[in-house]
Amino acid sequence: MTDTSTPPASESTAAAAPAAETAASADSAASSEETSAEAKKSETVTSDSDLFRQSEIAADYVEGLLDILDYDGDIDELVSAGRPMVEVVGGRLQPLVGQRGATLEALQELTRLAVFRATGSPSRLLLDIGGYRASRRKELAAVARNAVEKVKEHGEAVRLEPMSAFERKCVHDVVNAIAGVQSESEGVEPNRRIVVRAAE
Incomplete structure (x- = not known):
């Protein structure tokens, strides 16, 4: 699913709290963002088709979140620099980014958890909203x-x-x-x- 229109949400503690609980599950994925060396250590050989499948799963999950939160946005799923990525573009998306990207990070962790549950493998998925x-x-x-x-x-x-x-x-x-x-x-x-x- 590409360029799918969906609705937005407000910055909610409901998103941030579960994300905090899932941080441990996604710890290796989060730490792999820290340095290139760490990323190479934790990264497993994954085909482009598998990575794109992860981005599709993530896009479906994000679309559902936007629908629940009543936000509109176009969702693109892609593979960039060897990692799955989902981009949400549209107006009035700042509440989904939050202060210093805090809400965005929480939503990313939730989305990674959704991918993990669907595939059984940790994901280095990158979520971006509004070009933040x-x-x-x-x-x-x-x-x-x-x-x-x-x-x-x-x-x-x-x-x-x-x-x-x-x-x-x-x-x-x-x-x-x-x-x-x-x-x-x-x-x-x-x-x-x-x-x-x-x-x-």
């Missing part, structure tokens, strides 16, 4: 470059604010592409953060 992740990547790239400049100028490590696994992955990718600096994560969820320092 693309715009957030640009913001985080600027944050990462700013941290790198501070490290190079002052020589001291820079600790960033706590971030989600998706956000940390974005920062790691930018920092790791710049010579002379390195990044690592410290702390535990939900206060896990990135430290940028001079390369050893």
